[in-house]
Amino acid sequence: MKRPPDVPIRRDTLPESVSRPVATPIMPSVVYASASPDALDAQYEGRAEGYTYAREGHPNADILARRIDALEGAEGGVVTGSGMAALSAVLFGLLSAGDHVVGGDQLYGRSLRLLGQDLPRFGIDATFCDVTDAEALRRAITERTRLVLVEVVSNPTLRIADLEGIAAAAAEAGALLVVDNTFATPRGIRPFEWGADIVFHSVTKLLAGHSDVTLGYVAARDPELRARIRDHVVTAGLTPSPFDCWLAERGLFTFDLRYDRAEANAAHLASFLKGRSGVSRVIYPGLPDHPEHARAARLLGGRFGNMLSLELAGGRKAANAFTEAVPELSFAPTLGDVATLVSHPASSSHRALTAEARAAMGISEGFLRISVGIEPIEMLEAEFERGLRAAARASG
C-alpha cells in the first residue's frame, strides 16, 4: 500500500508557554484565520479586535506606530512602506481635483517633485514659497488652498520655518497644515503642539537610525482625516513589511540616546569647523550667527539637532579631496545613521537644479551637508582635520 507523502502542509500551532517572550516577535503572516463567519463579522463590525489581511494592518506595524505616536503626542498614526508613501497617503487620501497646495521651496526633493510634477496630472496644482517668511506663505495661499506642507528645518541649508506664523495663516485660510518632521524629529519639536493638523516622517532616517530600513509614519489630529489616510494606505498598498517594522522598533529603543549624542557631536563639530581656513561657511541652527538662531531656540527648545552644513572655499576640487581623504565618513545621500555621513547636494539631491538656482539657495560646489553620528568626538575631529587638510592642498 502506498503511504501518503509525509509533507507538513498543516502548520503547527505555537508551542505552549506560560512565560512570554520579552522581545517583540516578528509576525510575517499575511493572513489571520478566524473561527467562523460570525467571528469575522464581529471583527469587521468592531465588536472584537483582530487582524485579517496584512495589507490592512499587522502587529509589527501597530507596535511601531504606537511608539511613534507616543513620541509625537499623536493617536492612531499609521506606519507606511516609506516616508514618500506617508506623504502620498496624505495627498491622495485627502485632496481632489481643483485643490491647491502650498509647499516650502526647500522641501525634500521627491516631495517637491510629487507636488510640482505628479499632483498636476490629477488636477491639483502647487505653489512653492520661502517658509522662513509667513507673509510669503500668506501671499501664496488662494481660495482653493486646501493644504500647506512644510519642514521645520530645511535641507540642506538648515533654514528654520516660521511655524507659528504659518500655522496662523493656514488656520485662517482653512487649510490643513502638514509638517514633515524628519529632520527635527519629535525630540526637537512636536508639531501638533504648534498647530499642525498632520505630521509625517521618513522613519528611514533618525527614528530607525541604522540605515537598514525604509519606512514612513503619518498621524492626523482629526479622526476622520486619520481614517481617510489609513484607507488610502490600505487601498494603494503602502503597507510596510513586518521585518522592517521590527528593525525600526529595535532602533527606536535607543533613539533618545542616539539623538542626544549626535546632537552634542554636531554642536561640537560646528564650533570646531567655524573660522577654519578653507571653510567659508558653517551652518548650524545652534550657532548665534545662524539667520534664524532665535527662532530655532524657541521652536526647537534649544535642541539644534544632528545636521550641519559647511562650505569649502575650494569648490568641487576641495569637496572631492575631502571625501577621498576620509572614506570612513561615508559619502552617501541619506541622514540619521549612527555613523556620520557626508553628502554633496550639488551632485546628488540638488543636481537637477541649474547652477544659478543652486547659487540662489546658497549651495555651491564646495557645499557639504553632514549628518553627524554618534562616534567618539575625538575620532570625528581627527577625520575632519584630515579632510580639511586634503581640501586645502587640493585648492592650492
Ligand SMILES: *Cc1c(COP(=O)(O)O)cnc(C)c1O
Ligand atoms: C528621506 C526623506 C523623505 C522621504 O523618505 P523615504 O523614507 O526615503 O521615502 C521625506 N522627507 C525628508 C525630509 C527626508 O529626509
